[in-house]
Amino acid sequence: MPARGKHRRPRTNHLTRGMVAAGTGGVALALPLVSATGAHAATQASVPAQVTAAAKSAPAAVPDVKLVTYKVAAGDTLSKIAREHTKDGSWQALYKANAAVIGSDPAALRPGTTLTVGTKTSQTATKSTGSTTESAAATSATYTDDLDGWIKESLDVMAKAGIPGSYDGIYRNIIRESAGNPLAINNWDSNAAAGTPSKGLLQVIDPTFAAYHVAGTSMDPYDPVANITAACNYAAAKYGSIDNVNGAY
Numbered sequence: 001m002p003a004r005g006k007h008r009r010p011r012t013n014h015l016t017r018g019m020v021a022a023g024t025g026g027v028a029l030a031l032p033l034v035s036a037t038g039a040h041a042a043t044q045a046s047v048p049a050q051v052t053a054a055a056k057s058a059p060a061a062v063p064d065v066k067l068v069t070y071k072v073a074a075g076d077t078l079s080k081i082a083r084e085h086t087k088d089g090s091w092q093a094l095y096k097a098n099a100a101v102i103g104s105d106p107a108a109l110r111p112g113t114t115l116t117v118g119t120k121t122s123q124t125a126t127k128s129t130g131s132t133t134e135s136a137a138a139t140s141a142t143y144t145d146d147l148d149g150w151i152k153e154s155l156d157v158m159a160k161a162g163i164p165g166s167y168d169g170i171y172r173n174i175i176r177e178s179a180g181n182p183l184a185i186n187n188w189d190s191n192a193a194a195g196t197p198s199k200g201l202l203q204v205i206d207p208t209f210a211a212y213h214v215a216g217t218s219m220d221p222y223d224p225v226a227n228i229t230a231a232c233n234y235a236a237a238k239y240g241s242i243d244n245v246n247g248a249y
Contacts, residue, residue, distance in 0.1 A: 068118040069145075071218065074111045085117040101145075112223030114145050147171075147180050150201070150224035157229050161214050165232045169243030170202075174228070176247075177203040182224045200224070202231035212237070 070085050078091035086094055095106040098115045102108070141156065143149035151170050158165055178184035178201050186198040196205040199221045209221040212233040217226035235242040235249065 067116050067142075070115050070117045072109050072111050072113040072115060076109055076111070078106055078109065081115065081117065087118060110220065110222070112218035112220035112226065147174070147201075147224075150182070150228060153225050154228035154232065157214060157217060157225065158232055161229075161233070163214070163229070163233050163236050164241040164243070165236070166241075166243050169241065169245070170228060170232065173231075173242060173245055174201045177201070182227065183222055200227035200231075202227055204231050204234070208234055 068085075070081060072081070078094055082091040082094040083089050091106070094115065094117065095102060099106075101113055101115070141153075143153040151167055151174075154170065155165065155167060174180060177198075180201070182201050184200065184203065186192055186203060189198070191198050191205050196207060198205050199209075201224055204221055204227055206221060209227070209230045212230045213219065213226065214229045214233055217223065217229050219226070221227055221230075232242045235245050239245055239249065
């Protein structure tokens, strides 16, 4: 990244791996349909008319279910993560739910990888103000595990660190540099020849990533949020903002 003109859009056949888009963590939730049958099923005649009318007029309650994620740290194993962060402690179930992001080898966990470890139902908090009781959902920032979510999370980190940049500026440069593949690597330009190939969404070489790494993000240059944030920090120092970058940087 530091030398002007040394970056080109990586060729597709030089990407080391592919990333499978897994939506929100690669897990599809399905709620079973339960019907009342047999000797214990209530008949229409046994249900009071007013109860039946109320049931027809009341909207069905839909639980607000959110995914619970865990970011892999150095030294983590699926067994350890499953034991500490899942209800059943099964590493096999954890792997099955995250195979799309882990790959074919369950023992090959890359630090910085985001795994889905379960689900939770949003809590509702209430507070009283005089004679009025207000209900407020207790929410926290959540991000989708895709390009849109990575950019939004990076922008939040950048805002806290005082690093300028916009969604459009980041997105435009990502598409040019890596076509949105967080595992992209350039093995053919002058940086690669010098032993420091450009990596990740914004094609950062290791020395630049280390120099402009932002505290609180992963130390893995392939981690999408860490890569974007470090690249934007570098671009801010050299060009004023990632928004001012329109080519090799």
